[in-house]
Structures are given as structure tokens and as C-alpha cells.
Amino acid sequence: MRAGATAIALLSGHAAAHASEQGGVQAVPPSDPGNPPAPGGVAGAPQAGPQAGPQAGPQAGPPAPFDLATINDIVVTAQRRAESIQDVPIAISVFESSDRDRRGIRSIQDFANFTPGLTFSSSLDRLSLRGIGRLTNTIGSDPGVAIYNDGFYTASNAEASKTPMFVERVEFLRGPQGTLYGRNSVGGAINVISKRPTEEQAGEWRSSVDNLQLVSEGYLSGPIVGGLKARLSAQVTRATGSRYENIARTATSRDEGFVNRFFLEGQLQYDFSDTTQLWLKYSHAEWNDSNPIGAQVSPYVTNDIDGATDNSLTPAAAFGYGVPNPSVTDPRRINSNTLNQSLLSDNHTIVANFTADIGGVALKYVGGYTQYKYQAFADLDYTANQLVVTNFGSAPIPALAPFGLANAFRTYSYNATYVQDYQEDKKYYTNELTLSNATQGRFNWIVGAYQFHEKYFQPVTWFVDGDNSDTLSQRIAAPICVAPGTFAIVPNCPTNPRRAFYDGSGDLRTDGLAGFGQVDYELVDDLKATAGLRYSWDKKRGFESYRVIQWQPAGAATYCTLTPGADAAVVGLGACGAAAAAQDLTRFLLNLPGVGAATRELEDSWSGFSWRLGLDWKANNDTLVFGSYSRGLKAGGFNLGSYADSPVVDKEIVDAFEVGVKSRPLSSLMLNVTGFYYDYKNAQIPIVVVRPGSTLTTTNFFNINKSRSWGIEVESAWNVTRSLEISANYSFNDTKILRAPRRFDDEGMPGNILEDITGNRLPAASKHKVAISGLYDIEVGANDHIFLAASYAYRSDAYYSVFESPISRAPGWDQVDARITYTRPDDGITVILYARNLFDTLGYDGAFSTGAATNYRQVYSYTFPRQAGVEVQFRF
Structure with missing residues (x-):
């Protein structure tokens, strides 16, 4: 973003896991190679790229000739053709x-901090634009903001996080982009445009080091022979510190929140002529990170062994635990004997x-293929407690009294190390062909066809770790x-040889087809009308497996057997x-009849039209006034892996009305203002519910009948002098659920109380966002420069569930x-000194409850702590 870009960007940095809420325990593990867990949650499938921000230290490229006297123009391809951003x-x-x-x-x-209406939860790896985005990472669901990697659709947020070494620019299109972008762009679209091979030999090396990591990256680029050019880039990231101090450090559980990654990218470009070109890009990434979802900041409950409502699958991990929770007084300190680890392998794009x-x-073809395997381990119990030996809650077995053994089994043991193993194995490819008029004129047109195919396998297991010497391990096996x-x-x-108390998986096949077209016509001088239409068809076929096993030695409805196993003799019933x-x-x-895991197949398809109708008026050379009505569409989906009572949701529809003004009142001042109103139908919301006839819970999908979102966004850039630029933006976004299908119980709060969620805000939508930045250029000698940059970003509170409870x-x-x-x-040569999060403030990008099984403890996920370091760059 040069001076005058609509996005006013500054500085910041953070990281990401998926929330898997099934069975009687709620866990939020990582997933998605998209951004680290991705907390990523675990979210759809990412295409892994080099990480920036705390994932890769700040860097700076060779400043081009710099003049802040006027606002420079920026060319974008938001409408599939090169245009000035202000037009x-x-x-x-x-x-x-x-x-x-x-x-x-x-x-x-950083992008989220300084793009109006955009929010990002690093702990869950989820993007939202103007209150519309992704609310679950469960297989069978889709994101609401589409990301395009050089025209190739990807569900990976990692692509948008690549450093400037690899990326020429990133475009954030706010509002439904259902005509030209289509798939899952119901909330908006993000275009990531790579740097291409250069006409002349060029290269660069950059290395930065700070209190969290060391990042080295570089590229070589230039012609090979004839019209053939190439570019080779690589990035290596190694941890020098961590975000969380672990008071229970061991050989297998150390300080957490660190990044170890490798990324490689190669490009070939062949120019057949001035108008015919073939460009190919290959990339590969490897990760070995630690990405804790956050910190449980409530005190441990040590006097309860089976949860607030007796619905846990295993005994409470903190029962009898004598170590206080360090996160209560310092959320950057944790207590864990399980490394929250994420691994990316077999990644090729x-x-x-x-x-x-x-x-x-003009003919254009865009095709792409991605595959990867991702695995994330997460500490489900938030403690370092291990072997617990007790007779709490157990009772004599009357049937054994004649043998003098009534009390022989009252003492039991369990290893309180509960671990989640989350995996993704994904492959997908797309093809798109477009035709358009090669030269812009009074009448412009574009038509195209699109195809998508994906294979996605996602197993999730919660298991008891340890050496199998405790009662729990032997019994649950x-x-x-x-x-x-x-x-x-x-x-x-x-x-059950892995000692899993929850074992679920989903296997999904998705196919999508679309045809689209858009025209714009200048009705009279400076007044243009736009009309676009897209038809989309999506089909999903899923297979799921689900198994839950409970062991509660103090439970009232438990069979008593002298030895483990299906055919063991029953000697009583009780604790x-x-x-x-x-x-x-x-x-x-x-x-259901039978034994073992329950399985089933799901299949459904969705189709429909999305469109855009717009009118824009070029009032003068420096002012554009525009308005539009557009419809966005997102396919329905499944909730696979939990055998939910309501596993299927219908497609989402957004009718968006938008008006705006883009202006340059002065040659040194840019001011853009946009207002919007959304009619949002069938928002796909995951809600935890109690299974009929039990106290155990599962996550069901629901369509929220009707919601609305409206807001105002202001962006500005003022070049005060030739050396000083001040940029600022503000966004207001008010969201509300207008009608819900039923009343729900907030599983994150005590009590079984059905609530009406009508009137509540949509999740992850902050009402207010502010960003201010300043850049000052000091000329040193004839060509040298010193740039002083500072920024401030603010985001108001947000709820991370449809329930407006304190814990969310x-x-x-x-x-x-x-x-x-x-x-x-x-x-x-360039040398940089940087400080991100200068005052080491706590940034909150997620809030949730551990659920009834662990007595409703509060968990927050946080942005990155202060990073201070130095970077050196050398160009040749």
C-alpha cells in the first residue's frame, strides 16, 4: 500500500486453532495449515505459505523513489482488469x-487491524468481513471470505500472510463478490498477487532476529533464455523464544508458542509474444510449530471429579491438584505436560x-492444485497433572462382601493427561477460463466458467496419554x-488400543461448477452501469465415523466388572x-443397534444465482460516487465426525446494499467513505447441544433464519508535507440476529437454561475499529533515507459465540x-530496528468456555506479545 491506498495499514502480529466441541469435553485444537492453527483451528485447508508477523520478523524492501507531496495512484485487478483503485x-x-x-x-x-470491517481470530484461524465469515472449522463447512492465490481459490489464510519478499500486493474486497469470484465470497474476497520473474538478473537476502524468532529469506530472479524467465525464493524461520512460559517444562513439554518453518517457491514464465504468456508457480512448506490456543485464566476446580453436570467422559484432570493455575495472575504463563504442537508435511501447490x-x-486460464497433511496435538486438560490415585466417590461392591472383597476395588488411578490429535489430509484442484474484451471502452464484458474438486479427510481423537499403568488406561482400552x-x-x-474417549472422523468429497458474466456500460459521459450474474452448483458427499467411551469410577450408572473387556462378568452397578x-x-x-463406532454417509447439493447491479458516477476527475445491490451465496454443508442430530445446513444468502464516495479533495489528501446494509439469511452457526437421553453434548449445525449487518467505513491518507504522511481509518459495524429457529442452551455457562438469541450480535464482529499511522522520511545525503514509522490500532470487544455471555x-x-x-x-543495503506491540499489551482474539466437563473455566486466546529486533537486507 503506497501513499493513497485505501487501506491504511500499520503494524502488528499474531498466530492461530479449530474448536472441536464434541462429546462431553470441549477442546479447541489447532488445524489448518492456513495460519498456525493455524489455531488455526483448525479450519479448512490451507495452502501453506511463508508466515509473516510474529511468524516472520518485519522486513523492509528497497524504498522506491519516495515523494509524499501527492497521493500516488494504485492499480488493482479487483474486477479482473487493471484499474486505478479510485476508479x-x-x-x-x-x-x-x-x-x-x-x-x-x-x-x-496486521491486515485485519488496518482494513475496515475485517476481523481475524488467530486462535481459530477465522476471517470475518462486516460480520460475515467462518464460525466453525469442522470438515464439511466452508469459509465466508474467499482467498485467491494468483487467481487460484484457496481456503488458506496463510497465503495472505506471506511477506513482501513473495507478494507484490494484497487486495481486500469488502462485500459479496459473488459474480466474478463466486466460491465462498459471500463476505468478501482477498486477492494475493505474487511478485513475478524480473526482466534483469536480480536478487535479495533478508535476515531478522528478535526475542521470538530468526527469519532468513531470499530470492534470485531473471531471464534464462529467449522469452523464458525464472524466480526462486526461500524462507527459513527458527524460534529464538516463545510466547508462553511453561512452568511444567520437561523434555517433551517446553515453553510454547514458537515457529519452526521452511518455505520454498519457484516460478517459470514464458512470453510467447507481447500478448501471450504462460506463468507457473510451485511452492512447498514444512512446519514444526507450537501453537497453544490460549490460556485458561480461571482457577483449577480441584474438588470435583466428574464435572459440573456429571457429563464428562473421563475424571476431571485437576481433581486434587496442588499446583495453582499460573495463568490466573499471568496469562503468558501456562502449566502443561503436553506440547501443543502442529506439523505440516507433504505440502505441494x-x-x-x-x-x-x-x-x-482476452483469454485467461487459471488452474491450481494443492495437497497437504497437517497434524496438531493439543492439551485438553490445561494442567500438568499426571497420575491421580484416590478412592473419592467410590463405594463397596455388595456382591463381593461374602468373599471379603467389598472394598478391594475402591482405590483407583487415572492419568490426567488428556490429549487431542487433530489431522487434516486434503487435496483439491480448480480450473477457470475467462473471456473478456481486450481493450476497455464504453462497453466492457467478461464471461467465464469455473470448476472445483476437493478430497478432504479429517480424523480427530481425544485420548489418554501415559504408560498404560493406570486404571483408566487399562479400562478404556x-x-x-x-x-x-x-x-x-x-x-x-x-x-480401543489408543485409549480414545472420543474418536471421530469425516471424509468429504466436494465438487463445484459455475458459469458467470458481467458487463458495464457507460450510459452517458461519466455515468456507468454494471450488471453481473453467476450460477453456482455444489455437491458434497461425506462419510463420518463416531465413537465415545466413558469411564467414571464415581458414576452412579456404571457397570462393575473385575476385569476389563466386553465379556467380563458383572458384579454390580454403581460407583x-x-x-x-x-x-x-x-x-x-x-x-442404534450394533457395537463400536457409528458410521453414516451424507450427500446433498445446492445451487443458485448470485449477482451484482451497480451504478457509478465520475463527478469530476477526483471524485467517484457509487452504489450497488449484490447477492452473495455460500453452499450448504455438513458437520462430520460427531454424528449430530442436525448435521446438514442450507446455503447462506446475503443481499448487500452499498453506497460510497472515493475522493481526492486535494492532491495530497485522499478520503473514501462507504456505507452498507446486509440482509443475511441462513447464517451457518455451530451450537453445542445436549444429546437426548443423556448429559453428554455434541455440536449441531443450525441455520439462523435472519440477521442483519450495517456499518460505515472511513479511510484517509494525508500527505502533510513531502516528508510526512498520516493515515487513518475507522469502521463501525453493527450486527444483530433478527430471527432464530429455536431457543438454545449456552453450553459454555452453568445451568440448562434455554435462551432466545434474537437480538444478539453475530460472532467475532467488533463494533468499532480504529487505525492511525504516521510515516516520516528524512533524507540523508543524496539518496539515503531514514524512515520513522509508528502506528496505533484499536478494536472494541467481540463475542465468539451467538450467546452474549461473559465467558464468550x-x-x-x-x-x-x-x-x-x-x-x-x-x-x-537496508537496516531496520522494530518493535511490535511496543507496550506489550494483551490483545484478545478469542474467548470461550471449557464447558461443563471442566466446570466452565474461562479461556482467552491472545495476540503476540512484544517483539523487538533488528533486520538487515542486502539487494544485488
Whole structure:
């Protein structure tokens, strides 16, 4: 983003996991190679790219000749053709590589801080624009903001986080982009445009080090022979510190919140002629990170063994635990004996662009393929407690009294180390062909066809770690199966060698097709009308597996057996300690015959039209007034892996009305204002519900009948002098649920109370966002420069559930960043001193409850702590 870009960007940085809420425990693990867990949650499938921000230290490129006397123009491709950003009748924010370098805009969290209406939860790896985005990362669901990697659709947020070494610019298109972009752009679209091979030999090396990481990256570029050019880039990130101090450090559980990554990218470009070109890009990434979802900041509950409502699958991890929770007084300190680790492997991405001018018609083909495997381990119990030995809550077994053994089994043990293993195995490819008029005129047109295919497997397991010496491990490895209705024991219950108390998986195949077209016509001088239409068809076929096993030695409805196993002799019923059998409740809960995991297939398809109707008026050379009515569409989906009662949701529809003004009142001042109103139908919301006939919970999908979102966005850039620029933006976004299908119980809060969520805000939508930045250029000698940059960002509170309960509310927060850049263009040398989150404030980007099984403890996820470091760059 150069001076005058609609997006006013500054500095910041953070990281990301998916919330998997099934069974009787709620866990939020990482997923999605998109951004670290991605907390990523675990969210759809990312295409892994080099990380920026805290993932990769700030860097700065060679400042181009710099003149702040006037607002410079920026060319974008938001409408599939090159246009000045001030002439595009769309609310769009753009970040160019040169300005990202000067200001230190690195990560997707930075973009979110300084793009009106955009919010990002690093802990859950979810983007939202104007209150519309992704509310779950469960397989079978889709994001609401589409990301395009050089025209290739991806569900990965990582692409938008790549550093300026790799990316020429990033465009954020706010509002439904259902005509030209289509797939999942119901909330907006993000275009990531790579740097291409250069006409002349060029290269660069950059290295930065701070209190969290060391980042080295570089590229070589230039012609090979004839019209063939190439570019090779690489980035290596190694941890020098961590975000969280772990008071229970061991050989396998150390301080957490660190990044170790490798990224490689290669490009080939062949120019057949001035109008015909083929461009290919290959990339590969590897991760070995630690990405804790956040900190449980409530005190441990140490006097309860089976949760607030007796609905946990295993005994409470903190029972009898004598170590206080360090996060209560310092949320940057945790207590864990399980490393929250995320691993990315087998990651390969290929993108192809082919363009040609055929008799005045511009032809463009974009195709791509991505595959990756991702695995994330998460500490489900938030403690470092291990072996617990107790007789709490157990009772004598009367049937053994004649043998003098009534009390022989009252003492039991369990390893309180509960771990989640979340995995993604994804492959997908797309093809798109467009035709358009090669030369812009009074009448412009574009038509196209699009195809998408994806294979996605997502197993999630919660298991008991340890050496198998405790009662819990031995019992849960050989459970008994309980029949529905009668509670009778069913023979031949399958064993459970991994000691999993929840084991669910989803296997999904998705196919999508679309055809689209758009025209714009200048009705009279300076007055233009736009009309676009797209038809989309999506089909999903899913297979899911689900199994839950409970072991509660103090439970009242537990079979007592002397030895583990399906055919063990029953000697009683009740709280029988070490004699308590592990009970496979899968078929009992679902009222299904048989034993072991329950499986089923789901299949559905969705189709519909999305469109755009617009009118824009060029009032004068410096003012554009525009208005539009557009419809966005997102396919329905499944909730796979939990055998939910309501596993299917219908498609989402957004009818968006927008008006705006883009202006340059002075040659040194840019001022853009946009207002919008959304009619949002069938928002796809995951809500935890209690399974009928039990106290155990599961996550169901629901369509929220009707919601609305409206707001105002202001962006400005003022070049005060030739050396000083001040940029500022503000956004107001008011969201509300207008009608819901039913009343729901907030599983994150105590009590079984049905609530009407009508009137509540949409999740992850902050009402107020402010960003202010300043950039001052000091000339040193003939060509050298010192750039002084500082920024301030503020985001008001947000709820991370449809329930406006205190436990799902993340407080508002702000952040200050600063950097000093000294550059010698003639020598190709740049040196930077930087401080991100200068005052080390706590930034909240997620809030949730651990649920009833662990007595409703508060968990917050946080942005990155202060990073202070130095970077050196050398260009040749």
C-alpha cells in the first residue's frame, strides 16, 4: 500500500486453532495449515505459505523513489482488469509490498487491524468481513471470505500472510463478490498477487532476529533464455523464544508458542509474444510449530471429579491438584505436560496462469492444485497433572462382601493427561477460463466458467496419554458396549488400543461448477452501469465415523466388572472405583443397534444465482460516487465426525446494499467513505447441544433464519508535507440476529437454561475499529533515507459465540508499533530496528468456555506479545 491506498495499514502480529466441541469435553485444537492453527483451528485447508508477523520478523524492501507531496495512484485487478483503485466502484483496501516494508505490515492480523470491517481470530484461524465469515472449522463447512492465490481459490489464510519478499500486493474486497469470484465470497474476497520473474538478473537476502524468532529469506530472479524467465525464493524461520512460559517444562513439554518453518517457491514464465504468456508457480512448506490456543485464566476446580453436570467422559484432570493455575495472575504463563504442537508435511501447490489476446478477445486460464497433511496435538486438560490415585466417590461392591472383597476395588488411578490429535489430509484442484474484451471502452464484458474438486479427510481423537499403568488406561482400552434403551451389555465390543474417549472422523468429497458474466456500460459521459450474474452448483458427499467411551469410577450408572473387556462378568452397578467398566456409549446415545463406532454417509447439493447491479458516477476527475445491490451465496454443508442430530445446513444468502464516495479533495489528501446494509439469511452457526437421553453434548449445525449487518467505513491518507504522511481509518459495524429457529442452551455457562438469541450480535464482529499511522522520511545525503514509522490500532470487544455471555466475550484492546528504517539504495543495503506491540499489551482474539466437563473455566486466546529486533537486507 503506497501513499493513497485505501487501506491504511500499520503494524502488528499474531498466530492461530479449530474448536472441536464434541462429546462431553470441549477442546479447541489447532488445524489448518492456513495460519498456525493455524489455531488455526483448525479450519479448512490451507495452502501453506511463508508466515509473516510474529511468524516472520518485519522486513523492509528497497524504498522506491519516495515523494509524499501527492497521493500516488494504485492499480488493482479487483474486477479482473487493471484499474486505478479510485476508479473501482467497490470498497477495497490494498497493501503494496513497498509500503508494507516501510510500515512493517507483516501478518494477516496486521491486515485485519488496518482494513475496515475485517476481523481475524488467530486462535481459530477465522476471517470475518462486516460480520460475515467462518464460525466453525469442522470438515464439511466452508469459509465466508474467499482467498485467491494468483487467481487460484484457496481456503488458506496463510497465503495472505506471506511477506513482501513473495507478494507484490494484497487486495481486500469488502462485500459479496459473488459474480466474478463466486466460491465462498459471500463476505468478501482477498486477492494475493505474487511478485513475478524480473526482466534483469536480480536478487535479495533478508535476515531478522528478535526475542521470538530468526527469519532468513531470499530470492534470485531473471531471464534464462529467449522469452523464458525464472524466480526462486526461500524462507527459513527458527524460534529464538516463545510466547508462553511453561512452568511444567520437561523434555517433551517446553515453553510454547514458537515457529519452526521452511518455505520454498519457484516460478517459470514464458512470453510467447507481447500478448501471450504462460506463468507457473510451485511452492512447498514444512512446519514444526507450537501453537497453544490460549490460556485458561480461571482457577483449577480441584474438588470435583466428574464435572459440573456429571457429563464428562473421563475424571476431571485437576481433581486434587496442588499446583495453582499460573495463568490466573499471568496469562503468558501456562502449566502443561503436553506440547501443543502442529506439523505440516507433504505440502505441494502448483498454480498456472495462461493469457492470450485472440482477435481482440482476452483469454485467461487459471488452474491450481494443492495437497497437504497437517497434524496438531493439543492439551485438553490445561494442567500438568499426571497420575491421580484416590478412592473419592467410590463405594463397596455388595456382591463381593461374602468373599471379603467389598472394598478391594475402591482405590483407583487415572492419568490426567488428556490429549487431542487433530489431522487434516486434503487435496483439491480448480480450473477457470475467462473471456473478456481486450481493450476497455464504453462497453466492457467478461464471461467465464469455473470448476472445483476437493478430497478432504479429517480424523480427530481425544485420548489418554501415559504408560498404560493406570486404571483408566487399562479400562478404556477394553470397554463394554451398552445397548440403546435397555442399557444391557452387548457382546463383542471392539477394543480401543489408543485409549480414545472420543474418536471421530469425516471424509468429504466436494465438487463445484459455475458459469458467470458481467458487463458495464457507460450510459452517458461519466455515468456507468454494471450488471453481473453467476450460477453456482455444489455437491458434497461425506462419510463420518463416531465413537465415545466413558469411564467414571464415581458414576452412579456404571457397570462393575473385575476385569476389563466386553465379556467380563458383572458384579454390580454403581460407583465401584477400579472395578468400574469403561462404557462404549456410542450406540446407546444414538439409539442404534450394533457395537463400536457409528458410521453414516451424507450427500446433498445446492445451487443458485448470485449477482451484482451497480451504478457509478465520475463527478469530476477526483471524485467517484457509487452504489450497488449484490447477492452473495455460500453452499450448504455438513458437520462430520460427531454424528449430530442436525448435521446438514442450507446455503447462506446475503443481499448487500452499498453506497460510497472515493475522493481526492486535494492532491495530497485522499478520503473514501462507504456505507452498507446486509440482509443475511441462513447464517451457518455451530451450537453445542445436549444429546437426548443423556448429559453428554455434541455440536449441531443450525441455520439462523435472519440477521442483519450495517456499518460505515472511513479511510484517509494525508500527505502533510513531502516528508510526512498520516493515515487513518475507522469502521463501525453493527450486527444483530433478527430471527432464530429455536431457543438454545449456552453450553459454555452453568445451568440448562434455554435462551432466545434474537437480538444478539453475530460472532467475532467488533463494533468499532480504529487505525492511525504516521510515516516520516528524512533524507540523508543524496539518496539515503531514514524512515520513522509508528502506528496505533484499536478494536472494541467481540463475542465468539451467538450467546452474549461473559465467558464468550473478548474485551477490546489496542496496540502500538514502531520502527526505524535506514536505507542506502545505491549500495542495496537496508537496516531496520522494530518493535511490535511496543507496550506489550494483551490483545484478545478469542474467548470461550471449557464447558461443563471442566466446570466452565474461562479461556482467552491472545495476540503476540512484544517483539523487538533488528533486520538487515542486502539487494544485488
